[in-house]
Amino acid sequence: PRSVWLSRHGESLYNLYGRIGGDADLSERGHQYAKRLPDLVRESVGGDRPLTVWTSTLKRTISTARHLPDNYNQLQWKALDELDAGVCDGMTYQEIKDVYPDDFIARDEDKYNYRYRGGESYRDVVIRLEPIIMELERSEDILIVTHQAILRCIYAYFMKKDQTKSPWMNVPLHCLIKLTPRAYGTDEVRYQADI
Numbered sequence: 001p002r003s004v005w006l007s008r009h010g011e012s013l014y015n016l017y018g019r020i021g022g023d024a025d026l027s028e029r030g031h032q033y034a035k036r037l038p039d040l041v042r043e044s045v046g047g048d049r050p051l052t053v054w055t056s057t058l059k060r061t062i063s064t065a066r067h068l069p070d071n072y073n074q075l076q077w078k079a080l081d082e083l084d085a086g087v088c089d090g091m092t093y094q095e096i097k098d099v100y101p102d103d104f105i106a107r108d109e110d111k112y113n114y115r116y117r118g119g120e121s122y123r124d125v126v127i128r129l130e131p132i133i134m135e136l137e138r139s140e141d142i143l144i145v146t147h148q149a150i151l152r153c154i155y156a157y158f159m160k161k162d163q164t165k166s167p168w169m170n171v172p173l174h175c176l177i178k179l180t181p182r183a184y185g186t187d188e189v190r191y192q193a194d195i
């Protein structure tokens with residue numbers, strides 16, 4: 001592809017309370033980011049060429065993409081949903097530590113391979129993203145609005161970084177990332193919304 005645009009969803013109510021997973025809608029700040037996103041995208045595209053938007057099936061990514069222009073086609077992919085935290089879905093990290101102390105330690109020791117009870121590991125996510133990556137490779141002008149864990153894996157793929165390190169990568173909120181693959185590496189430009 002010429003370029004790929006990546007963004008996390010805007011801040012959600014769960015982000016605000018420190019809860020993981022779930023299907024919460026955006027916070028006030030998150031809504032502000034959604035309103036700002038069309039301008040960030042226009043600035044980064046450098047023209048009026050429409051992008052195609054891929055979101056997950058969860059409210060917070062769909063709401064984030066809501067204000068993009070009507071001529072941007074939108075597609076929802078289940079494969080872009082957040083890493084499934086299984087029995088820990090909806091908990092805070094402190095609650096996980098209290099209820100599943102051994103799991104909390106095991107995850108810290110091997111975050112890439114650790115699979116939540118009834119849920120997924122980062123390794124699982126990398127596998128379920130394969131069709132997305134294949135489709136991306138033969139598409140142009142795609143903007144992906146998804147979740148932190150998913151973005152870490154997609155980002156690592158394009159930046160040719162070691163996937164086993166991606167679980168620790170920080171992907172900031174309210175930041176649009178434009179990646180442009182070149183012969184000798186991938187160019188990256190970040191557009192941070194000041195909200």
Ligand code: G3H
Pocket residue numbers: 019020021082083147148149167
């Ligand atoms: O809400 C979950 C995060 O996006 C993933 O965070 O894998 O660092 O716990 P974590």
